[in-house]
Amino acid sequence: MSELRGVGIGLGVAQGPIVRMTEALPAPDETPSTVGVEAERTRVREAVATVARELTERGEAAGGSAQEVLEAQAMIAEDPTLQDEVDARIDDGATAEWAVHDAFAGFRATLEAVGGYLGERAADLDDIAQRVLARLRGVEAAGVPNPGHPFVLVARDLAPADTALLDLDQVLALITTDGGPTSHTAILAREKGIVAIVGASEATALTTGETVIVDAAAGVVTRDPSAEALARAEERAAARRTADDAPATPGALADGTPVALLANLGKPADAAEAVARGAEGVGLFRTEFLFLSASQAPTVAQQRESYRELLAAFPGKKVVVRMLDAGADKPLAFLNDAHEENPALGLRGLRALRASEDILREQLTALAEAATETTADLWVMAPMVATVEETVYFTGLAREYGLKTAGVMVEVPSSALLADRVLAHADFASIGTNDLTQYTMAADRLLGSVASFQDPWHPAVLRLVREVGAAGARLGKPVGICGEAAADPLLAVVLVGLGATSLSMAPSALADVRRALAARTASDAVRLAEAALSADDASSARTAVATLAAALPPHQKETTS
Secondary structure, eight states: OEEEEOEEESSOEEEEEEEEOOOOOOOOOOOBOSSOHHHHHHHHHHHHHHHHHHHHHHHHHHOHHHHHHHHHHHHHHTOHHHHHHHHHHHHTTBOHHHHHHHHHHHHHHHHHHHOHHHHHTHHHHHHHHHHHHHHHHTSOOSOOOOOSSOEEEEESOOOHHHHHTOOTTTEEEEEESSOOTTSHHHHHHHHHTOEEEEOOGGGGGOOTTOEEEEETTTTEEEESOOHHHHHHHHHHHHHHHHHHHSOOOOOBOTTSOBOEEEEEESSGGGHHHHHHTTOOEEEEEEGGGGTTTOSSOOOHHHHHHHHHHHHHTSTTSEEEEEOOOOBTTBOBTTTBOOOOSSGGGSSOTHHHHHHTHHHHHHHHHHHHHHHTTSOOEEEEEESSOOSHHHHHHHHHHHHHTTOOOEEEEEOSHHHHHTHHHHTTTOSOEEEOHHHHHHHHHTOOTTOGGGTTTOOTTSHHHHHHHHHHHHHHHHHTOOEEEOSGGGGSHHHHHHHHHTTOOEEEEOGGGHHHHHHHHHTOOHHHHHHHHHHHHTSSSHHHHHHHHHHHHHHSOOOOOOOOO
16 A cells, blocks of 8 residues: 545545546647638637536536636636637637637736736636637537546546536545645535545546545545555445434534534525534625626615525524625626736725725615514624724624624734734624635635645644634634634634634534534643644644644533433
8 A cells, every 4th residue: 555645625535446537628729710700709709608608507506615616717708808818819810719728828827927816716717718619619628527437536626617516426535636725626625525635746646447545534545555444444434424414413622612613605595504514503604696797786675685595594593794705806897896916915805895885885784684584693794804993994884784793804914913902893703714824824825836835724824813812712702713724623623722712614514523623622622722833834733733632532522411
């Protein structure tokens, strides 16, 4: 047996034969058009429109984070600037195929040079271009293979459109050579409950047909496993299935310390799965689904109905709604579509909402009206808050509309470092670990070249989490985690040790996190957090905590009669 290592997503384990992702279509030849400019333009427009429609439909079918990602891809496909670049090449005599290939490649290079959130979208262009080229050629786009039997999929990375609709009866596990724990592939795999290991660079050596064990808990892929190893892996998988079928209980540590386990949701229709999996409420409801596919802001009435549907699914429970987080990779014509050199550091989140305050006020109006029609405990929060002044502005505005619980997202180091002053005005803080890691480590989210820096286990990030947790404890204010870090079972325990009072995640991650918390006391969580903080980097923090956790005696959660 031999092993390959990467970053595991969740605690699952699976085994099966390898099947590698199909190869991309070859680049077209640079030959002159034989059908004329107008015919080539028509071919491109029809192909792009079809691809955009398919991406949108896939997003609607997938829901959740996948829908946001795919709708953003559809917008990129129909970007007017990109279309102008394609037209310019056709005007010079190029075929539709060459014009698309060359224009998308040029646009990709431009986005990579800009960096930030637009830089993250550069890789999406490859997938979109492949889909348009396939449509022009009348062939199937490269994608997930269908060998006719269950398999372990190996790919450099997966396009969001492929990850969103993976057939979970066929794909036993997923291994990627690129990406990190907050890549689109990792986020969507976690949301769908797929056993996955990302960033396993040596997986290029895996060949179609060979059998492997994919152990996400250990971050290990075992090649040529023994019969004993295969049997142990199957026993673990069976035990997890049994545990997943057990009735869900409220989140708590072994000593009875409560830790609310909440769901991250992207639209009201996602609520049913969260309730079924035992979510105690909603820690992050993303309102972007109402705005991203619209040419103008939705009306108050349209918003109110969606919010009412969401709140009605959680009677008597906490539901935290994040105000529109647009800008950067989600530009909206009616909010902020101006070009920015570095949009990740530009007019996004609350900054964009303040620049178009009528949209913010309409959101608050719709939420306040929806809250009066249900019994849910509505909390609202502003995204990308960086200053105390912004905190005062938003909480004051929310209370003006009768919303009694108003808080902020802590995604910027400045708000973490001033957490005591921020929480003097806000009713709660919710830490978005994805962005907090990005801004702390100066490493674009999802950008493969700096993926090793984009890790929420880094002690620098955890110190900022501790600052917020300590401020919350001193002031008696709740501190939640709603980034991808909350779905990592071992890191979830560390976050509680740093002061988190609730954890919000994809519903599919709830069971693993619930079990991880139930095996540790509050003092265990603090000791594990201290071990992580004492490390020098993310890898050593993860290793130190795993080593200490293995040495600590397991506990059984206390019950009361």
